[in-house]
């Protein structure tokens with residue numbers, strides 16, 4: 001009899017200090033349930049809303065679900081988790097006072113974190129320092145993808161179609177407010193005011209005329225001192241595509257899905273994203289004429305390549321009424337619950353949820369450490 005191959009030990013890291021804590025926990029529960037126990041051993045590492053790292057046993061993690069309308073959260077009273085760099089790579093341990101218990105090696109980290117301190121290169125940098133392979137984009141691509149100003153600059157420099165925007169840093173707002181407003185007023189209204197490093201549409205406002213601009217900027221600054229203001233795409237369709245790297249070929253691009261809002265006065269805001277009874281349909285796959293379908297898939301592939309992403313990304317586009325696709329944003333760690341767009345796009349493209357997760361771990365295992 002031959003020994004079964006050793007299981008891959010995967011540290012799922014979830015929760016976190018961002019406003020997307022609960023969504024991250026929900027995602028982690030779904031991912032843990034979808035990982036084949038014959039192939040993978042899950043190590044649950046929760047980050048509490050205060051930023052503490054704790055061990056969440058797998059049997060607790062697989063129970064992370066919506067219960068009576070309440071989303072799961074990382075319990076703060078669990079044993080402290082410690083990540084360290086051992087002689088042969090990264091290890092995780094449980095802290096008991098001044099002792100470390102249950103020290104085991106980890107093969108791959110999968111951070112299911114959204115927003116700052118998770119999707120923005122910070123945790124990716126920590127994994128690099130620990131000598132730990134991880135799922136998804138590296139430090140630089142994560143940081144650029146998180147910041148809507150840096151992201152658009154990089155895309156524009158790569159020749160990708162992005163709409164006009166201006167960035168307002170805290171120093172510019174303090175020292176030259178009228179100059180900032182002048183730059184914004186050079187855009188055509190409506191404009192969208194956004195925290196530069198936000199997500200889930202939190203803090204985003206559609207501003208129809210200059211009279212309410214300053215209030216919208218002040219509101220966005222409550223979430224991020226750096227703000228971007230973008231010219232609005234009027235009457236545009238919104239489509240999203242998923243990209244997954246391939247072990248031995250070019251990245252695969254999914255079929256597109258479309259966000260269909262049933263009201264004219266709304267955009268894809270927080271409620272529409274997470275409250276299912278709201279007036280939005282995710283149309284998967286999107287119905288596009290063949291030439292436009294080819295165009296959007298090509299644009300998604302070019303965006304993935306130009307932004308130097310690894311593993312996965314969701315690329316969100318606008319299609320203006322004249323049939324031209326524009327890039328809205330790239331998400332290096334898209335929503336990942338079973339009913340999120342990313343897994344739905346792969347399901348429509350022939351790859352099921354456990355298959356997507358196994359592919360991501362295999363991609364992480366296969367890639368070299370350090371500069372690549």
Ligand SMILES: Nc1ncnc2c1ncn2[C@@H]1O[C@H](COP(=O)(O)OP(=O)(O)O)[C@@H](O)[C@H]1O
Pocket residue numbers: 163192194198199200201202204230231232233234238267268269316328329
């Ligand atoms: N320039 C724009 N023109 C038209 N609609 C926009 C524009 N920017 C954002 N929106 C609307 O706001 C939503 C959220 O904006 P987005 O930049 O995707 O932020 P987030 O990172 O929070 O998802 C979009 O899905 C879209 O409905």
Ligand SMILES: [Mg+2]
Pocket residue numbers: 316329
């Ligand atoms: Mg978005």
